[in-house]
Amino acid sequence: MAHDPHKEDGIRLQKVLSQAGIASRRAAEDMILQGRVSVDGKVVRKLGTRVDPTQQLVRVDGERVEIDETKHIVLALNKPEGMVSTMHDPEGRPCLSDLLVEYPERLYHVGRLDIDTSGLLLLTNDGELANRLTHPSYRVEKTYVARVHGEVKPFVRRELLRGVELDDGLAKADKFKVRDTFGDISAVQITLHEGRNRIVRRMMEAVGFPVRELVRIGFGPIHLDRLQPGTIRRVKGDDLKALYDAVKL
Numbered sequence: 001m002a003h004d005p006h007k008e009d010g011i012r013l014q015k016v017l018s019q020a021g022i023a024s025r026r027a028a029e030d031m032i033l034q035g036r037v038s039v040d041g042k043v044v045r046k047l048g049t050r051v052d053p054t055q056q057l058v059r060v061d062g063e064r065v066e067i068d069e070t071k072h073i074v075l076a077l078n079k080p081e082g083m084v085s086t087m088h089d090p091e092g093r094p095c096l097s098d099l100l101v102e103y104p105e106r107l108y109h110v111g112r113l114d115i116d117t118s119g120l121l122l123l124t125n126d127g128e129l130a131n132r133l134t135h136p137s138y139r140v141e142k143t144y145v146a147r148v149h150g151e152v153k154p155f156v157r158r159e160l161l162r163g164v165e166l167d168d169g170l171a172k173a174d175k176f177k178v179r180d181t182f183g184d185i186s187a188v189q190i191t192l193h194e195g196r197n198r199i200v201r202r203m204m205e206a207v208g209f210p211v212r213e214l215v216r217i218g219f220g221p222i223h224l225d226r227l228q229p230g231t232i233r234r235v236k237g238d239d240l241k242a243l244y245d246a247v248k249l
Contacts, residue, residue, distance in 0.1 A: 010050030025102035072126035074235040078227040085112035119216035132247035139193040143218035148209040164206040
């Protein structure tokens with residue numbers, strides 16, 4: 001079937017390539033402009049060309065692009081401070097959809113980060129994966145780095161591992177360590193599998209160290225690594241397998 005660049009019910013070619021994990025949308029646009037992409041054997045250089053990936057054969061550098069519209073995708077996003085963890089915000093604040101223009105609208109965000117917390121947020125179109133990652137019975141660990149005022153003494157670790165009483169019940173850390181101290185600011189790392197609202201901030205306040213800055217650096221086997229604020233990467237390969245293994249899917 002010949003491609004139809006004016007086919008409005010198709011999907012933009014650069015979006016097809018990004019969803020297939022070939023490249024980011026911008027990099028895919030460069031590939032198209034360089035003449036590296038063909039549809040049904042014909043090189044396509046026009047940005048915005050729409051294709052039907054279920055009916056047409058797309059190749060990059062001669063290699064077939066495997067496209068499965070039903071395939072689940074998982075994204076890792078570094079949420080900036082000041083952004084709300086929703087797809088739409090009635091108050092007009094920055095929200096997740098601002099960063100997801102090249103991805104399907106059906107993505108679920110896995111849990112939330114409050115507006116003052118930055119760091120790793122997972123998104124997926126696999127509803128069962130999202131449910132299991134947030135269900136307490138699977139005990140998926142989340143790891144945070146918090147900056148607090150003062151020197152954090154050893155008793156803080158003992159209290160957090162033993163559990164602190166909050167207004168909605170006992171909360172325990174799975175792991176806790178002091179990463180470093182600069183002057184009157186300490187950086188601590190806390191790991192827990194709970195997902196209650198503002199849980200890390202409330203736990204640290206309960207032991208006398210209110211959080212002044214909080215970043216989530218890990219969600220199960222997925223880590224923030226060098227992902228920059230406001231950017232996204234696709235989770236695939238061994239990382240994706242490890243994520244599904246963590247919730248027995």
